[in-house]
Amino acid sequence: MTIDLKARIPAGPLPEKWDRHRFDMKLVNPANKRKHTVIVVGSGLAGGAAAATLSELGYNVRCYCYQDSPRRAHSIAAQGGINAAKNYQNDGDSIQRLFYDTIKGGDFRAREGNVYRLAQISVNIIDQCVAQGVPFAREYGGLLANRSFGGAQVSRTFYARGQTGQQLLLGAYQALEKEIAKGGVTMFPRAEMLDLIVVNGRARGIVVRDEVTGTIEPHLADAVVLATGGYGNVFYLSTNAKGCNATAIWRAYKRGAAFANPCFTQIHPTCIPVAGEHQSKLTLMSESLRNDGRVWVPKRTEDCAMAPGDIPEQDRDYFLERKYPSFGNLSPRDIASRAAKEVCDEGRGVGPGGRGVYLDFADAIRRVGEDRIRERYGNLFEMYQRITDENPYQVPMRIYPAVHYTMGGLWVDYNLMSTIPGLHVAGEANFSDHGANRLGASALMQGLADGYFVLPNTLGDYIASNKLEPVAADAPEVQAAVTDVAARTKRLLTVKGSRTVASFHRELGKIMWEHCGMARSAEGLRTALELIPKLREEFWRDVMVPGEGADLNQTLEHAGRVADFLELGELMCRDALHREESCGGHFRLEYQTPDGEARRDDEHFAYVAAWEYAGETRPPVLNTEPLVYENIKLSQRSYK
Amino acid sequence: MSGTMQLTLKVWRQRGPDADGALQEYQATDVSPDMSFLEMLDVVNERLIEKGEVPIAFDHDCREGICGSCGVMINGVAHGPAKGTAACQLHMRSFRSGETLVIEPWRARAFPVIKDLVVNRGALDRIIGAGGYVSVSTGGAKDGNIIPVPKPDADAAMDAAACIGCGACVAACPNGSASLFTSAKISHLGLLPQGQPERYRRALKMVAQMDIESFGGCTLFGECQEACPKEISIDFI
Amino acid sequence: MWALTLYRSTIGKKAIMAVTGLLLVVFVIGHMAGNLQVFLGAAKMNAYASFLKSLGEFLWVARLLLLVALVLHVLMAWQLTQIKRNARPIDYARRDPQVSTVASRTMRWGGVLLLVFIVFHILHFTTGTVFPAASTADAMYPAWSAADVYGNIISAFRTPWVAAVYVVAMLFLMLHLFHGAWSSVRTLGLTRPSAHPLHRRVATVVAIVVWLGFSVIPVAVFLGVIR
Numbered sequence A: 001m002t003i004d005l006k007a008r009i010p011a012g013p014l015p016e017k018w019d020r021h022r023f024d025m026k027l028v029n030p031a032n033k034r035k036h037t038v039i040v041v042g043s044g045l046a047g048g049a050a051a052a053t054l055s056e057l058g059y060n061v062r063c064y065c066y067q068d069s070p071r072r073a074h075s076i077a078a079q080g081g082i083n084a085a086k087n088y089q090n091d092g093d094s095i096q097r098l099f100y101d102t103i104k105g106g107d108f109r110a111r112e113g114n115v116y117r118l119a120q121i122s123v124n125i126i127d128q129c130v131a132q133g134v135p136f137a138r139e140y141g142g143l144l145a146n147r148s149f150g151g152a153q154v155s156r157t158f159y160a161r162g163q164t165g166q167q168l169l170l171g172a173y174q175a176l177e178k179e180i181a182k183g184g185v186t187m188f189p190r191a192e193m194l195d196l197i198v199v200n201g202r203a204r205g206i207v208v209r210d211e212v213t214g215t216i217e218p219h220l221a222d223a224v225v226l227a228t229g230g231y232g233n234v235f236y237l238s239t240n241a242k243g244c245n246a247t248a249i250w251r252a253y254k255r256g257a258a259f260a261n262p263c264f265t266q267i268h269p270t271c272i273p274v275a276g277e278h279q280s281k282l283t284l285m286s287e288s289l290r291n292d293g294r295v296w297v298p299k300r301t302e303d304c305a306m307a308p309g310d311i312p313e314q315d316r317d318y319f320l321e322r323k324y325p326s327f328g329n330l331s332p333r334d335i336a337s338r339a340a341k342e343v344c345d346e347g348r349g350v351g352p353g354g355r356g357v358y359l360d361f362a363d364a365i366r367r368v369g370e371d372r373i374r375e376r377y378g379n380l381f382e383m384y385q386r387i388t389d390e391n392p393y394q395v396p397m398r399i400y401p402a403v404h405y406t407m408g409g410l411w412v413d414y415n416l417m418s419t420i421p422g423l424h425v426a427g428e429a430n431f432s433d434h435g436a437n438r439l440g441a442s443a444l445m446q447g448l449a450d451g452y453f454v455l456p457n458t459l460g461d462y463i464a465s466n467k468l469e470p471v472a473a474d475a476p477e478v479q480a481a482v483t484d485v486a487a488r489t490k491r492l493l494t495v496k497g498s499r500t501v502a503s504f505h506r507e508l509g510k511i512m513w514e515h516c517g518m519a520r521s522a523e524g525l526r527t528a529l530e531l532i533p534k535l536r537e538e539f540w541r542d543v544m545v546p547g548e549g550a551d552l553n554q555t556l557e558h559a560g561r562v563a564d565f566l567e568l569g570e571l572m573c574r575d576a577l578h579r580e581e582s583c584g585g586h587f588r589l590e591y592q593t594p595d596g597e598a599r600r601d602d603e604h605f606a607y608v609a610a611w612e613y614a615g616e617t618r619p620p621v622l623n624t625e626p627l628v629y630e631n632i633k634l635s636q637r638s639y640k
Numbered sequence B: 001m002s003g004t005m006q007l008t009l010k011v012w013r014q015r016g017p018d019a020d021g022a023l024q025e026y027q028a029t030d031v032s033p034d035m036s037f038l039e040m041l042d043v044v045n046e047r048l049i050e051k052g053e054v055p056i057a058f059d060h061d062c063r064e065g066i067c068g069s070c071g072v073m074i075n076g077v078a079h080g081p082a083k084g085t086a087a088c089q090l091h092m093r094s095f096r097s098g099e100t101l102v103i104e105p106w107r108a109r110a111f112p113v114i115k116d117l118v119v120n121r122g123a124l125d126r127i128i129g130a131g132g133y134v135s136v137s138t139g140g141a142k143d144g145n146i147i148p149v150p151k152p153d154a155d156a157a158m159d160a161a162a163c164i165g166c167g168a169c170v171a172a173c174p175n176g177s178a179s180l181f182t183s184a185k186i187s188h189l190g191l192l193p194q195g196q197p198e199r200y201r202r203a204l205k206m207v208a209q210m211d212i213e214s215f216g217g218c219t220l221f222g223e224c225q226e227a228c229p230k231e232i233s234i235d236f237i
Numbered sequence C: 001m002w003a004l005t006l007y008r009s010t011i012g013k014k015a016i017m018a019v020t021g022l023l024l025v026v027f028v029i030g031h032m033a034g035n036l037q038v039f040l041g042a043a044k045m046n047a048y049a050s051f052l053k054s055l056g057e058f059l060w061v062a063r064l065l066l067l068v069a070l071v072l073h074v075l076m077a078w079q080l081t082q083i084k085r086n087a088r089p090i091d092y093a094r095r096d097p098q099v100s101t102v103a104s105r106t107m108r109w110g111g112v113l114l115l116v117f118i119v120f121h122i123l124h125f126t127t128g129t130v131f132p133a134a135s136t137a138d139a140m141y142p143a144w145s146a147a148d149v150y151g152n153i154i155s156a157f158r159t160p161w162v163a164a165v166y167v168v169a170m171l172f173l174m175l176h177l178f179h180g181a182w183s184s185v186r187t188l189g190l191t192r193p194s195a196h197p198l199h200r201r202v203a204t205v206v207a208i209v210v211w212l213g214f215s216v217i218p219v220a221v222f223l224g225v226i227r
């Protein structure tokens, strides 16, 4: 252990921690705020909210995103909803309960302090968004409507049709545009952060490539915020947008920021299966479908080719109902996903490549009628038909699990500051609140909590309590970072080999999915740890990136991201191999109960694994932050 | 599924903002009907790259029809033939094998071409910046249930708010007008009590910005509504 | 001041367009009603005409109003067209309109044709500057006379091409109104949202009535229904 991980959780009873802390934090004199520049990388829920709010407070903000507009950040794709402990339904919800559900859902691998604060703030988020004009679903009485979501017995999820993420993001985006028009925020769209600038041990800026002109320049500031989202695209196929990448956090990691729990990835059970080699991304089908759909595969491999309608009842295996009688088709994401993989591994999968299971609505339609089903899931059925050209009212849907979310990320303390002073990390990019498994509708909550309410406070404390001399653009550290990026970019362009970037990305994805996906084993992970470096070596020897660096070059952008994935993937496998237990999204075949459930090892692994970069040639160093539970007693999750 | 398709593409290639472009012909061979339109372009591009040629640049990200990044004119129709569908959700089974597809970028003075099929839609962001928001700062918001919102209003607001900012309405409009995009935002906020106080100021400023960005005026051709992947209605105009 | 901003903004131009347009519509309908009196015989028609003339200055006020409306209307049309040109400097190599009507797409040059027609028309009937004498031998009403409007009409439309010009012009008027009468009302925001935004009963009726109302006259005269 070389860095000591100070979580900086304030003292005192849980409910008072955040309030006390806010009082103890130093404030920046309003007159001086304009003099302080803050860089916010990312315009999603976390970044957009932070940039807008910091500007409202008076800071001089610079915001970056790789898309052509901040409104396109991947948060836009979130469907289901956002949790908040409002207890409008009076069904016994409370901050304490949201806190507990989130810790338990995370399989007891998250910090009590952070999660409790999240539950407290959840309430303010809804109020803030309503004030911004977010058109949340309403009851006829005019009050806010709620739906239930996985992992909770109360109805606390707020939503706007199937486009909750879009509406929340547009709220933040409109606030951001307001501040841009006022001049408080300078927006840099089509700009990719390619490195972090660290001066005297503090984060003081970033190196940015303008995607249109190709110019590579340093941007300096008093503090840097990374809100660059998740790294699920390491698997090539995921529900993430094509552009989602790990570059920003990965370069920060290589500049000294610890990377926490990289192997904690969430795999969502209900996605539309792969249709062929050409597949470029996977589409999520809302979890809610499992309320009425029955999941099954044929009992016999021979039947798999048959039309589902021709397979008689007694030859069908409703495996979720069989394995988890009490939760059945509604068993949680990680469990349902693994069960589906198992039956497909047994060769009983259906559809192209035998990688799919049926989600059958025939019974539900017989029970409540087609109209009721259309009412409930009409838009989802349409989307499914648009993509597969099959009518789910007549033939069962085919679904298969897909990579969806990454709980791991850069390690941060209670103030959302990484192990590099001045470098703050928000949203999916940090590791903070979801432990080993995220509950539905809680990522939006976390992104907005970080952006609207936490960072604006803690960042001020950092700026107020540190003396930050201006950094010269020609300072050696700055120049070094710029030359590094330029050299790396040139290298990618000069290989001019024979393989496309996409082909490397696909191959990496297959390796990760096979060995570091839903079910992992020491043996598989070791194989991956041999394959990945080989692939990386081939990449740098044989990749083909046409064109030059002086204009819009999407292949070059992709190449840079894949190069980083090729390194991150290795760290993920390393982390998965070291964590000799099963918890949440991380399932190790060696560590399961006799009936195939995850077996946690709280004695040895109730800690955060924070990896520290040690140079190209040396393996990363493992640092650990023990997780202490003062208010919750650890228990095993059972859904039987 | 059904066999593969062969298509001829006539794609607008333009090196940079100032370079002049032209339609270039490409063959898209053994295309699967299950591919999305963008996946078909991916395949064409991979073959170009294997030959060391510069691939066709086009905007895309979510590929779920929600981020609004994608969008091209396909045979003179914004986002292609399928109604209420963005280019990334358009599947090749909407075309016939042997067809020729003319693929062009959005065309409008306010949307300068950056490269090939990629245009700069910053003007839409500036229209929002001109007034497409509710002036509340973070913190201090009252409880979300203090002002009830009648369900029909909330639903109507949501219909308007569904706009993904893709710019297809501008591209499809014979006048190059951004009226559908702008009116959608004005209506979304105007329909909600939270947006009421500023509604006149908002409308005036946004419409003025529309002129500044040199979009055309609306003469109610109705093409925009037809092109809109979210089927936003011109009633909002 | 506000008038200026109105004039400057695209929306303002459209509003002016709509108002003047509607004014013209009103006139045209009234005018049609008036003209239809030819069917009631020479006496009535001429009476009506001279009544109009007897209004003296009122008539001039009306004419002035019309003129202003028309000029503004055309001016705005011109400017809007320029803005539109400017909004899309490079046109598509291929474009395929989905729902826009012929009417909506012919507003501009259709309008110009109307302008031409109106000029011709005034020179024709009001001043008589251009008045091709009836070709047919048994022409009962040879020359133009300010007093005998009825006569003017009859003899005018005895000439095949004159009648033709009018009928054709009326077709364009119908198209122009089919789109115009509808869009102007929307422009001024006088409509309720509907399930079929592209539906327009009223406008259709107006357009067809005006078209028939005007066209019957030349046709009737030509076929010698009225003489």
Ligand SMILES: Cc1cc2nc3c(=O)[nH]c(=O)nc-3n(C[C@H](O)[C@H](O)[C@H](O)COP(=O)(O)OP(=O)(O)OC[C@H]3O[C@@H](n4cnc5c(N)ncnc54)[C@H](O)[C@@H]3O)c2cc1C
Pocket: A041, A042, A043, A044, A045, A046, A047, A064, A065, A066, A067, A070, A072, A073, A074, A075, A076, A077, A078, A079, A080, A081, A082, A164, A165, A191, A192, A193, A194, A227, A228, A229, A230, A239, A240, A241, A244, A245, A247, A248, A284, A404, A405, A426, A427, A428, A429, A440, A441, A442, A443, A444, A445, A447
């Ligand atoms: C299909 C789908 C459905 C989901 N549904 C739900 C749901 O119902 N409920 C829920 O709670 N959560 C849901 N999630 C999860 C949730 O949407 C995300 O975790 C959350 O939105 C992440 O927000 P963010 O601000 O952290 O990152 P993002 O929204 O991903 O924003 C990342 C930003 O960083 C920028 N960026 C990234 N890299 C760089 C770089 N190198 N340089 C410059 N800029 C960069 C991007 O341009 C973007 O602006 C869903 C996720 C998916 C994929």
Ligand code: HEM
Pocket: B219, B220, C014, C015, C017, C018, C019, C020, C021, C022, C024, C025, C028, C070, C073, C074, C077, C078, C104, C107, C108, C110, C111, C112, C114, C115, C116, C118, C176, C177, C179, C180, C181, C183, C184, C185, C187
């Ligand atoms: C004289 C030459 C004319 C020209 C050049 C002309 C041109 C135009 C143009 C370009 C438009 C705008 C296009 C549109 O809104 O779709 C328009 C609209 C209109 N015109 Fe004309 N027009 C002329 C005469 C007339 C006449 C004689 C009438 C009435 C009988 C008329 C009634 C209208 C109406 C009601 C509109 C709708 C205004 C709106 O859409 O806001 N116009 N005209």
Ligand code: HEM
Pocket: C028, C031, C035, C049, C052, C063, C066, C118, C121, C122, C125, C126, C149, C152, C153, C166, C173, C214, C215, C217, C218
């Ligand atoms: C068959 C169709 C029409 C007939 C028979 C007709 C007949 C006439 C006659 C006889 C006059 C002269 C009236 C007078 O001098 O007292 C006149 C004037 C006029 N008509 Fe028409 N007209 C027709 C269609 C139209 C149309 C379609 C328009 C416009 C779009 C129009 C616009 C005018 C105008 C502006 C005047 C001048 C009015 C004035 O002098 O104040 N007419 N018309």
Ligand code: SF4
Pocket: B162, B163, B164, B165, B166, B167, B168, B169, B170, B180, B181, B184, B224, B227, B228, B229, B230, B231, B232
């Ligand atoms: S209104 Fe429709 S077409 Fe126009 S930007 Fe919005 S979504 Fe796209």
Ligand code: F3S
Pocket: B172, B173, B174, B175, B176, B177, B178, B179, B180, B217, B218, B219, B220, B221, B222, B223, B224, B225, B234, B237
């Ligand atoms: S097509 Fe254009 S003219 Fe108006 S109705 Fe739509 S903006």
Ligand code: FES
Pocket: B059, B060, B061, B062, B063, B064, B065, B066, B067, B068, B069, B070, B071, B086, B087, B088, B089
């Ligand atoms: S790529 Fe996001 S809408 Fe098409």
